[in-house]
Amino acid sequence: MNLDDFKSDWKQRHNELAQDRFDELASEVVARTAKLEAAILRRDLLETLAAVVVVMFFGVFLWFDSVPALMKIGIVIIMLGVIEIVAVLSWTRRRDDRPSHDAPLLDYCKAEKARVDRQIQLVRNVTWWYSGPILLGCCVMMYGLLSSVPELSRLIFYGFLASFYACFLAAGIIIHRGNSRSARKDFIPIRDELAELVRSLEDGVSENGSKCSDS
Amino acid sequence: MSELDIQSEFSQLVVRNRGRLTAIARSYARGDADDLLQEILLQIWRSMGSFEKRASLDTWCYRVALNTAISWQRSVGRRKLRLPPGDDDVEQIPGTDDGHDGPELLRRFLQTLSDTDRALILMYLEDMSGSEMAEIVGIREGALRVRIHRIKRRLAEWKVGDA
Numbered sequence: 001m002n003l004d005d006f007k008s009d010w011k012q013r014h015n016e017l018a019q020d021r022f023d024e025l026a027s028e029v030v031a032r033t034a035k036l037e038a039a040i041l042r043r044d045l046l047e048t049l050a051a052v053v054v055v056m057f058f059g060v061f062l063w064f065d066s067v068p069a070l071m072k073i074g075i076v077i078i079m080l081g082v083i084e085i086v087a088v089l090s091w092t093r094r095r096d097d098r099p100s101h102d103a104p105l106l107d108y109c110k111a112e113k114a115r116v117d118r119q120i121q122l123v124r125n126v127t128w129w130y131s132g133p134i135l136l137g138c139c140v141m142m143y144g145l146l147s148s149v150p151e152l153s154r155l156i157f158y159g160f161l162a163s164f165y166a167c168f169l170a171a172g173i174i175i176h177r178g179n180s181r182s183a184r185k186d187f188i189p190i191r192d193e194l195a196e197l198v199r200s201l202e203d204g205v206s207e208n209g210s211k212c213s214d215s
Numbered sequence: 216m217s218e219l220d221i222q223s224e225f226s227q228l229v230v231r232n233r234g235r236l237t238a239i240a241r242s243y244a245r246g247d248a249d250d251l252l253q254e255i256l257l258q259i260w261r262s263m264g265s266f267e268k269r270a271s272l273d274t275w276c277y278r279v280a281l282n283t284a285i286s287w288q289r290s291v292g293r294r295k296l297r298l299p300p301g302d303d304d305v306e307q308i309p310g311t312d313d314g315h316d317g318p319e320l321l322r323r324f325l326q327t328l329s330d331t332d333r334a335l336i337l338m339y340l341e342d343m344s345g346s347e348m349a350e351i352v353g354i355r356e357g358a359l360r361v362r363i364h365r366i367k368r369r370l371a372e373w374k375v376g377d378a
Contacts, residue, residue: 003339003367006317010340011234013318017241020235025253026229029260030222032253099259101279104266104353105334108282190289197285200331201354 044090051086055079066147074141081133088129092122106201113194116187123183127176135168221263224272228257232276233325235341242325242337243284258283258321270350277338278351285330326375332366339363 056152058075061067067075099111122129142164229236236255244251248352259279266275321340325333331352338348346358351358 003321003336003370006321007340009317010238010321014238015234015243018237021249022229022233022237022252025249026226026256028253029225029256032257033260036257069350090317100265102273102275102283103282104278105285106333112286113223153299162243193289198261200329201352203358 003171009050013205028209045107047086052080054082068144070144074137074139074144074145077137077140078134079137081137085130094119106198109194109198113191113198116191118188118195120191121181121188123179126179130196131172131175135172139165139168225260225263228272228276229259232273232280236280238337238340239280239284242322242329242333243288249311251284254287255283257278274347274350277341277343281334281337281351284309285334288330324370327373328366332362335359335363336366 059077061073061075099108099115101108103111143161145163146152236252240248240252240255257274262279266272270278325336328336334352335348343351345359348359349356351368
């Protein structure tokens, strides 16, 4: 087969195929953009609203003098943890916005690879920045709560506390493993494909192109 | 530029490039070509505001389409593209019994190429100049020529059964 023999047929074929649904698809674009932007706005609002509800729910306890100091510290940790999650997600989205689609392919792939690398880091460290502060806050809060009940026997106190911590530790491990698996299965193959694409493009940057002809 | 001007420029741009955009969508998405085409149109529309007139609008449009296609198949189409190409994903072409006409054979050959080589051949088939191709891909013209020559040689040796 000779590539040049196909040029006119190729163009004609795709011009014919473009007649089918092209106009319909093009006319839907503006409406689809509006829908997409509305969905993003809705997601951001929901996230912020959920954080406000959690902060308000726990925040109420801070006003009661009867609530032990240690429990209040736990509550403050949970509240700060929730605020931190919203801040990290929002900052990451702004910083990690997709690379500009009108960049040259090589630059686009490099930017996309850097973005996926940052996502991998974020997912791998989810225990520390997402679930960690909340779990820690809950544990401190529970310790404060149980300490404030003097009539509780030491056995029940430590038994309950140990069970509570064990559950939270298990939750932490499950979350960590789930996210590590997600990074391994979902993100790393994409990063590797992008790295391969960048490498293949950079082969073409070599001065004389000898690498390209050899491979 | 007002929203109305952008809309009118967008319409003219995509109509002028409809064949090229369809070819990219069909070459990178196979069965989901309409979905990819819609995503390409969406990205072109969303990027219209950032066009800086450093390249021609058509070259710019091709660049957006190509980046979108390569990114799209890595997310939405990733699982499907991992399936080995088979007869079922070759769409029947009107007027042919076996779907083995020139452009269809070429499309099958393109499926055997890497993302980068596929992009180069698509641009070559659109009669783009070396400088335009270099601008879109971001590599030197000389290196592009060598790569295209290599792919042409591969095509000459390729048989349908190799797909």
